[in-house]
Amino acid sequence: MTLPLFKSHFSIGKSILTLDSPKIDQNADSPDSVFDIAEEASLDKVILVEDSFMGFLQARKMCDDLDKQLIFGLRLDMCDDLTNVEDPKSIKCTHKVILFPKNSDGCKLLNQIYTECKTKHFGWIDFNLLKKFWQENKLSLAIPFYDSFIFKNLTTFQSCFAHFTFTKPTFFIEDNGLPFDSMTQDAVNKYCDSNGFNIQKTQSIYYKNKNDFPAYLTYKLICGRNSFGGRELSMEKPNLDHLGSDQFCWESYLEKYQSA
Amino acid sequence: MIEDLLRFKKDQKYVVFDFETCNLNLVSEHNKPWQLAFLVYHGDKLVESNDYHIHWDDLRMSDGARKVTGFSDAKYKKLARPAEKVLDHFEKFLYNDEYINLGHNILGFDIYIHNIFRKLLGRPTDYSYLKKSIDTLSIAKAIHKDIEYDKELDFLSWQFKLNSVYERGMRLNLGACCKTYDVEFDPEKLHDALNDIQKNYEVFKKMVWSIKI
Numbered sequence: 001m002t003l004p005l006f007k008s009h010f011s012i013g014k015s016i017l018t019l020d021s022p023k024i025d026q027n028a029d030s031p032d033s034v035f036d037i038a039e040e041a042s043l044d045k046v047i048l049v050e051d052s053f054m055g056f057l058q059a060r061k062m063c064d065d066l067d068k069q070l071i072f073g074l075r076l077d078m079c080d081d082l083t084n085v086e087d088p089k090s091i092k093c094t095h096k097v098i099l100f101p102k103n104s105d106g107c108k109l110l111n112q113i114y115t116e117c118k119t120k121h122f123g124w125i126d127f128n129l130l131k132k133f134w135q136e137n138k139l140s141l142a143i144p145f146y147d148s149f150i151f152k153n154l155t156t157f158q159s160c161f162a163h164f165t166f167t168k169p170t171f172f173i174e175d176n177g178l179p180f181d182s183m184t185q186d187a188v189n190k191y192c193d194s195n196g197f198n199i200q201k202t203q204s205i206y207y208k209n210k211n212d213f214p215a216y217l218t219y220k221l222i223c224g225r226n227s228f229g230g231r232e233l234s235m236e237k238p239n240l241d242h243l244g245s246d247q248f249c250w251e252s253y254l255e256k257y258q259s260a
Numbered sequence: 261m262i263e264d265l266l267r268f269k270k271d272q273k274y275v276v277f278d279f280e281t282c283n284l285n286l287v288s289e290h291n292k293p294w295q296l297a298f299l300v301y302h303g304d305k306l307v308e309s310n311d312y313h314i315h316w317d318d319l320r321m322s323d324g325a326r327k328v329t330g331f332s333d334a335k336y337k338k339l340a341r342p343a344e345k346v347l348d349h350f351e352k353f354l355y356n357d358e359y360i361n362l363g364h365n366i367l368g369f370d371i372y373i374h375n376i377f378r379k380l381l382g383r384p385t386d387y388s389y390l391k392k393s394i395d396t397l398s399i400a401k402a403i404h405k406d407i408e409y410d411k412e413l414d415f416l417s418w419q420f421k422l423n424s425v426y427e428r429g430m431r432l433n434l435g436a437c438c439k440t441y442d443v444e445f446d447p448e449k450l451h452d453a454l455n456d457i458q459k460n461y462e463v464f465k466k467m468v469w470s471i472k473i
């Protein structure tokens with residue numbers, strides 16, 4: 001089964017979905033919520049992968065109200081080595097990992113890790129720090145499809161190394177019709193085969209329907225402060241990473257996986 | 261093996277292509293490709309020269325694109341051909357393993373436009389041709405930055421890495437490449453698709469002597 005991974009506007013610049021209560025009138029002209037989709041599709045679990053803890057309480061409350069299970073994952077910025085980093089600009093070999101708490105103690109531990117990263121390490125984590133905090137009975141580790149160390153090694157001149165001596169991560173695989181998807185899928189499959197790691201098919205969801213793409217793009221442009229690599233951007237020349245596909249939405253998820 | 265280098269493959273077949281579009285959006289189906297030019301080479305021999313205007317009922321050109329590409333409504337109406345026929349003809353070469361697909365900044369632009377073209381005609385996304393494609397902008401960056409290609413690595417991945425390299429002041433557009441490789445170039449004709457790809461092929465034939473690919 002392909003898991004839908006929702007992200008909300010609490011991950012600034014990444015999604016236009018809110019965590020508000022479901023709309024009474026589905027046709028109302030207001031932002032779509034993750035819970036509009038969850039209710040409409042009768043999902044009993046909502047998997048939320050956020051870039052900050054800010055939406056956690058609201059998501060938790062909404063899931064309690066709607067009698068849904070919340071699976072919350074926090075996506076963290078990882079680098080090779082945090083020792084002696086005085087300037088965050090000097091950080092090299094950057095990639096992402098996702099931490100999922102397994103229980104309420106795991107949530108507390110995740111909050112502790114998040115606080116440590118944000119207050120002492122410019123928001124970054126490295127494998128040594130993660131290993132120091134790691135408790136297998138409280139957390140599980142997932143590697144996102146885009147921006148993972150594998151993806152970065154394939155598409156940039158970074159040489160990132162991963163050290164999974166403390167746990168067995170699950171690797172996510174996506175297919176959003178991007179030109180580098182196939183190449184990345186092959187690399188993830190090969191890496192997991194040779195290391196005995198599990199793979200889970202997923203689909204990141206940042207907006208509801210394909211025709212919401214212009215709204216999503218507008219939001220990205222605003223959050224990106226209208227520049228990319230120093231170049232001026234507009235709706236007609238967005239030139240943003242990962243914006244060569246309009247499939248990061250619920251409608252696309254249904255098209256691809258509902259009938260399967 | 262030095263014989264494997266493209267510079268020595270005198271009979272290699274190439275299709276060199278370039279799209280002209282309504283704007284620079286990489287996803288929107290409003291950004292229709294209205295012109296596709298492609299040249300077919302067998303070695304140095306030009307076998308086919310195609311310059312298609314593509315018919316769409318609802319073409320919405322931005323003012324910027326009109327200005328840059330010299331788009332003319334009258335010329336477009338006169339020359340536009342059925343989109344299906346244009347794409348079929350082009351894809352006969354694009355998906356043919358005998359051909360290497362070539363273009364300038366195709367990984368950052370034209371491949372997405374080709375995908376829009378397919379979607380507009382109800383065809384599924386298919387990037388399988390990329391494994392035998394060369395983006396001369398990526399190659400120009402490699403030469404400029406003195407980055408060699410390691411044959412152990414995936415060639416497409418290497419090109420994507422180069423595609424991700426941005427540096428202020430690094431001018432490697434087709435005009436700049438023509439200047440570097442001493443290829444005669446008329447700036448007035450920039451974005452005239454057929455002219456662009458002719459120059460692109462000339463640049464490429466010189467580039468292969470500066471890098472081992």
